[in-house]
Each structure stands twice: as structure tokens, then as C-alpha cells.
Amino acid sequence: MKKHNYSAGPCILPQEVFEKSAEAILNFNNSGLSILEISHRSKDFVAVMDEARALALDLLGLTGKGYQALFLAGGASLEFLMVPYNLMKENGKAAYLDSGTWASAAIKEAKFFGETVVVASSKEQNYNHVPKGYEVPADANYFHCTSNNTIFGTQMKEFPNLDMPIVCDMSSDIFSRVLDFSKFDIIYAGAQKNMGPAGTTLVVIKEEILGKNGKTIPSMLDYAKHIKAESMYNTPPVFPVYASLLTLQWLKKLGGIPAIEKINNAKATLLYTEIDRNPLFKGAAAVEDRSNMNATFLLNDEAHTPIFDALWKEAGISGLPGHRSVGGYRASMYNALPIESVQVLVDVMKDLEKKVSKTRL
Incomplete structure (x- = not known):
């Protein structure tokens, strides 16, 4: 039976990525070696890294605009630490928008480095919406936000225009919708x-900051x-970078971000x-902030849970x-x-609606 994978991550990948990855595990580029065992300094893998970095910038529309793309280890959680290390000045200040669990985790790390101002938070409402109408201190060294909240199913639809570096954690919706990516100074x-x-993290940086x-x-x-x-300061996660390259190639062939955005909009419209x-x-999230990536929803009557689950x-x-902090269901699209x-x-x-109607008759 065909499986329909709604996992929030690690999640579904294109079938052709699985097939090409499987081939490379046995014999990468007809080298007689597996992608799992080749040197990261080999000509074949250096070409993979170079193309992956270039293709990421190309898809984001940032080629030739002063940005560098890196594939690093440590997960997006390590970037919670790296961002303030690189951007917060001595006795400096950073501004953060608290819109979910991962935004809160980023704030916790930033506090080790200096004053961390939470400009707005939806924590008291269990993160069921994205805060709006906030002000960012003009003397902050940077502003940090999280574009999509996987656990609570909310997504930022607009981003502030600020005279300071803007950092965005796009872990769960990067490459999914058209944005002016040049307004961000760091995307991870x-x-x-x-x-x-899992195993690598894309970091896109405007080098001048x-x-x-x-x-x-x-x-x-x-x-x-x-x-x-060039992303080779230490041994990079070779296989995840290679599989990421294959996925970016798949997206490019599909028509890039504009093409996938249309598909994602259609999927979200169908379900919502x-x-x-x-x-x-x-729905579990505020209608105006609903995520196209993670739709969270609940049964009005939990008594229907066993039959729906079956x-x-x-x-x-x-x-x-759904995540234990929200309950219900989460369809990651x-x-x-x-x-x-x-x-x-x-x-x-x-089908559940029909079955419940029959029982009531």
C-alpha cells in the first residue's frame, strides 16, 4: 500500500531523490566507491558541495548579491548560538520575536550573549497566532524571527522592514514560497x-554583516x-549534503520556488x-496565520478519535x-x-463525517 507521509520532520522527500541517493550509496559517479565512504576533499564531492551552495543561492534569487551559502552540521539549533556569537556586540542587544517553541529556544541561547529583547510573544495563547504590531528597538544589533512554526501550525505572512540585520529561521518552510529573500541578512x-x-543545515549569509x-x-x-x-572547515556531512543537492535539483527542474508555491497553495487550500x-x-491556529506547511486541527468531539485514527x-x-503540546492532528505538507x-x-x-452521521440516524 502506498504511504502518505505527513511526518513533521524528518519528512517526505521526492522519490527520485531516494533512487539517486540509493545508487550513490552503492556506486557514486561510477567511481566504484560509495558516497558514504568517499573523501570530502575528492574532486567528485567538492563538485557536489559547490553546486549545492550555488543552487541554493540561485533558487533564492540571491546569486551575485553578496551572499554566501554554507552547509554546516549541528542542526538549526546550533544556529541559535552562532547567530548571537557572530552578530551581537559587546554589551549589545538583540531583538527576538517569540512565535513558537523553536523561537523560544533561540531566545534562550541569545541570552547567554547579552541583552535579549522579546519584542512580542504569543506564548500565553499557546502560540496559536503570530504576534503583530510590535516595535523593534532601533539600537538592536539584529532582529530574529522564525518564519514557520511546525508545532503550532502558524506562519509569518509579512516581515518587518528594519534598518538592521534581519535573521530568519526558515527551517520548516524554506524553498516553499516566493519571498524577497534579499531583505534577510541571515537565513538558516x-x-x-x-x-x-537530517544532518546538515543551510545557512545563507550576507557577507558584509x-x-x-x-x-x-x-x-x-x-x-x-x-x-x-567553502563549507569544508571540518569534514562536512557528505551524504546529507548530496541528498540536499538532489532535492534542490528536483526543485529547479520543477520550475523553482514559484512553481512549488502554486502546488503548496493548492494543497493547503484543499485541506483547510x-x-x-x-x-x-x-483548525488549531488563527486563520490569518495558518501555515501552508503544517496544518494543525482538532476533532470537535474526542470521542471520534478511535474511528478517525483507524x-x-x-x-x-x-x-x-499532533505535537503533544497542541494535541489533535498535524498534517505536514x-x-x-x-x-x-x-x-x-x-x-x-x-468518510468519518458519513460514518458519524449514520450512527446518529
């Missing part, structure tokens, strides 16, 4: 949502050193329309339960999830 994203398997905080930065946490070493139409369900499992759906899988879920929701 763990690979395991829209880009590849570095080297201005007057600090001595440990080498492994210094963006400038990683740029100079059913959530709003079906009397058995309700139905979606029988349909081959996987990874649907990342780039590689086909709209046919969304239709399967919608059909299951309709």
Missing part, C-alpha cells in the same frame, strides 16, 4: 523539512571561517477548506498525530508531498 534552515535528510561585533569567535562558530573554507467545511473538525491508518497515512496524498486525507475526513 535544517535540511530535514524541504531540502534533505560579518566581522563587526569586535569579538573573538571560536573557529567552529565563526561564519567567516566557514565561508573562507475541508477543515472549515466539516462539522467534525476545527480510518487514516487504513488509508496508508503516516505521521498525522512539505514540498515533496503530492496533492494526491492531501486528497486521501480529505476523503478520510469526509
Whole structure:
């Protein structure tokens, strides 16, 4: 039976990425060696790294605009530390928007480096919306936000225009929608949502903002050193970078971000329309902030949980339960999830409605 993978991450990837990755594990570039064992300094892998970095900038529309792309280890969580290390000045200040669990984790790390101003937070409402109407202190060294909140199913639809570096954690919606990416000075994203398997993190940096905080930065946490070493300061995560390259190639062939945005909009519209139409369900996030990547929803009557769970499992759906802090369900519709899988879920929701109606008659 075909599986419909709604996992929030590590998540679904394009089928051709699996196939090409599997070939490379056995024999990479007809070298007689596996991608898992080749030297990261070999000509074949250096070409992979160079193309992956260039293609990331190309898809984001940042080629030739003063940006560098890096593939680093440590996950997006390490960037919570690297960002203030590189941008916060001695006795400086940083401004953060608290819109979810991962934004809160980033704030916690920034506090080790200096004054960290939370300009707004939706924590008291269990992060069911993205805060708006906030002011950012003009003397902040940078502003940090999280574009999409996987756990709570909210997504920033607008970003502030500021006269300071803007840093954005785009781990769960990078490459999914058209934005003016040049308004951001640092974008970082763990690979395991829209880009590849877990194990590498894409960091896109406007190079001119570095080297201005007057600090001595440990080498492994210094963006400038990683740029100079072309993402090879230490041994990179070879296989995740290769799989990420394959995913970026797939996206480019599809038509890039504009093409996938249309598909993602169609998927989100299909599911949210059913959530709003079906009397058995309700959305968990504020309507105006609903995420196109992670749709969170609840049953109006939890007594229907056993039958609904049985139905979606029988349909081959996987990874649907919501995070424990929200409950209910979470349908993660990342780039590689086909709209046919969304239709399967919608059909299951309709089927539940029919079964409940019959029981009531």
C-alpha cells in the first residue's frame, strides 16, 4: 500500500531523490566507491558541495548579491548560538520575536550573549497566532524571527522592514514560497523539512554583516571561517549534503520556488477548506496565520478519535498525530508531498463525517 507521509520532520522527500541517493550509496559517479565512504576533499564531492551552495543561492534569487551559502552540521539549533556569537556586540542587544517553541529556544541561547529583547510573544495563547504590531528597538544589533512554526501550525505572512540585520529561521518552510529573500541578512534552515535528510543545515549569509561585533569567535562558530573554507572547515556531512543537492535539483527542474508555491497553495487550500467545511473538525491556529506547511486541527468531539485514527491508518497515512503540546492532528505538507496524498486525507475526513452521521440516524 502506498504511504502518505505527513511526518513533521524528518519528512517526505521526492522519490527520485531516494533512487539517486540509493545508487550513490552503492556506486557514486561510477567511481566504484560509495558516497558514504568517499573523501570530502575528492574532486567528485567538492563538485557536489559547490553546486549545492550555488543552487541554493540561485533558487533564492540571491546569486551575485553578496551572499554566501554554507552547509554546516549541528542542526538549526546550533544556529541559535552562532547567530548571537557572530552578530551581537559587546554589551549589545538583540531583538527576538517569540512565535513558537523553536523561537523560544533561540531566545534562550541569545541570552547567554547579552541583552535579549522579546519584542512580542504569543506564548500565553499557546502560540496559536503570530504576534503583530510590535516595535523593534532601533539600537538592536539584529532582529530574529522564525518564519514557520511546525508545532503550532502558524506562519509569518509579512516581515518587518528594519534598518538592521534581519535573521530568519526558515527551517520548516524554506524553498516553499516566493519571498524577497534579499531583505534577510541571515537565513538558516535544517535540511530535514524541504531540502534533505537530517544532518546538515543551510545557512545563507550576507557577507558584509560579518566581522563587526569586535569579538573573538571560536573557529567552529565563526561564519567567516566557514565561508573562507567553502563549507569544508571540518569534514562536512557528505551524504546529507548530496541528498540536499538532489532535492534542490528536483526543485529547479520543477520550475523553482514559484512553481512549488502554486502546488503548496493548492494543497493547503484543499485541506483547510475541508477543515472549515466539516462539522467534525476545527483548525488549531488563527486563520490569518495558518501555515501552508503544517496544518494543525482538532476533532470537535474526542470521542471520534478511535474511528478517525483507524480510518487514516487504513488509508496508508503516516505521521498525522499532533505535537503533544497542541494535541489533535498535524498534517505536514512539505514540498515533496503530492496533492494526491492531501486528497486521501480529505476523503478520510469526509468518510468519518458519513460514518458519524449514520450512527446518529
